[in-house]
Amino acid sequence: MPTDPRLTKANPARAAMVGVSDFDGVLRGKHVLGEDLSDGDKVIKFSEAVLAWDCSDRVIPASFTQKPLSAFGDADLRILSGTGRSVSLGDQHLYLAEFTGSHENICPRGILRRVLRRAAEHGYDCTAGFEFEFMLFKENADTIEEKPFGEWAPLTRGPFGYSIARSVAQHELFDEILALCEKARIPLNGLHFETGPGVVEASLRHCDALEAADRATIFKSMIKAWAQTRGMMATFMAKVSEEWPGQSGHIHISMSSDSQNAFYDSDAFGNVSKLMRRFIAGQLEYMNEFCVLAAPNFNSYKRLVPGCWAPICPSWGVDNRSCAIRAIPGEPSAHRLEYRLPGADLNPYLALASAIGSGILGVETGPALPASIVGDASAEMCRPSARLPQSLSEATSRFAESAAASDVFGERFVEAFSCSRRWEWEAVQHRVTDFERRRYFEII
Structure with a gap:
């Protein structure tokens, strides 16, 4: 299969990871492909479950998301374009993000802000x-x-x-x-x-x-x-x-x-x-x-x-x-x-x-x-x-x-x-x- 041209070293922002802090300070995230994350703060959907997990990925029995425990959906995640940087001696790039909307008031970065x-x-x-x-x-x-x-x-x-x-x-x-x-x-x-x-x-x-x-x-x-x-x-x-x-x-x-x-x-x-x-x-x-x-x-x-x-x-x-x-x-x-x-x-x-x-x-x-x-x-x-x-x-x-x-x-x-x-x-x-x-x- 040919390599997607968007994933080349010349365009690291198009093959970057996005990370958001949970309550324990652990960065949770994923690769976001095909978008230039350095071009303005974008909002994507991301699982709200990370705000209800402990450090071993067990669901904490409390309604952090104001929904039933079995109904975790997606939340709005703001990708912070100014935070992009290499996080390896190679070419792995990471952008930080923060929860926004109804989840901002329990987002650790939002609390500091x-x-x-x-x-x-x-x-x-x-x-x-x-x-x-x-x-x-x-x-x-x-x-x-x-x-x-x-x-x-x-x-x-x-x-x-x-x-x-x-x-x-x-x-x-x-x-x-x-x-x-x-x-x-x-x-x-x-x-x-x-x-x-x-x-x-x-x-x-x-x-x-x-x-x-x-x-x-x-x-x-x-x-x-x-x-x-x-x-x-x-x-x-x-x-x-x-x-x-x-x-x-x-x-x-x-x-x-x-x-x-x-x-x-x-x-x-x-x-x-x-x-x-x-x-x-x-x-x-x-x-x-x-x-x-x-x-x-x-x-x-x-x-x-x-x-x-x-x-x-x-x-x-x-x-x-x-x-x-x-x-x-x-x-x-x-x-x-x-x-x-x-x-x-x-x-x-x-x-x-x-x-x-x-x-x-x-x-x-x-x-x-x-x-x-x-x-x-x-x-x-x-x-x-x-x-x-x-x-x-x-x-x-x-x-x-x-x-x-x-x-x-x-x-x-x-x-x-x-x-x-x-x-x-x-x-x-x-x-x-x-x-x-x-x-x-x-x-x-």
Whole structure:
């Protein structure tokens, strides 16, 4: 059969993939053939079922689509022509999309746009940059099914964060990641080995907040696909093993007004402006209520424990990495905050919406800002009453009951997302693990 001339390398936009984020931040999509997707935003029909699936494609028993569960039809999907880019070292092109029409108010990208509009109404533009830690294993999809976890081989053994020797030894892999990101228009600020076996950290360059979330979403899918082409598996789980550190998904955020950094005040403590103080106060005030957007999985809460470079309570400090929010002083062009609550398992759109939405609430309502923490925030605020939610179930309940969440994200989204997280909790909590069998089988 002759090759369709529309699928040639000269016309990659006519043989491109379209991807849309589900609640878990997973890109779902398909190839769209025979149309130039770079020519204006087009609306196509796409299965609304992706908004009712969990991460294993099981239908969540809730009416996300306001239809019977067996009657999933098509929804309107807006293809975003400006997002097209190569997502491989070859010629595979991807365009991002978002649900529109009646589904826009539960679309993760639509939720972030809603929050950014609220910031813009106050005269502020938001800039963000994501950092991801991910773990590489010398395994494939078959071997991880066939072998117990203890036999999985990570790319490297032991810790050795920031190891130059390992970076040199693995330079071919690093060169490919850098080339992949350059081709995909996802510029990096840094790439290095982190603490833990096979753990790599990539810092994505800051940009407009919506574009930053787009880049982060593509980056995660792209790295996982690339690893498989190299006979490896990449994971962005928050906590792969209790014996290893967790994997973070920190977000750097700043706000500007009239092209000036509104977070910066050269005369203030830590250069933290009055606006930045109100913004951080809002993030702390609503962190427990919005936590599930930054820690959306059962596994997320196994990272939020003492001693793992992850926050355990709402706290802030100037250049203090033990806090949930780290104010990073610097010149006006670099002054920002680091939102350290999320793990690498985040949905970029929803985690950023949580971080900015809570900050904007602080700007609007002016809650008191607690004292900044000097020293280990885990030691300073170890009281049970000060802790972040301890489980997905607790975090989901707080979110579902939050009037602030309904105000910022909309009642329909709060209801739909809460239902999806309850389903996720129930899908995992009833499982009996090998650890439980080893611990209880004989002795109890």
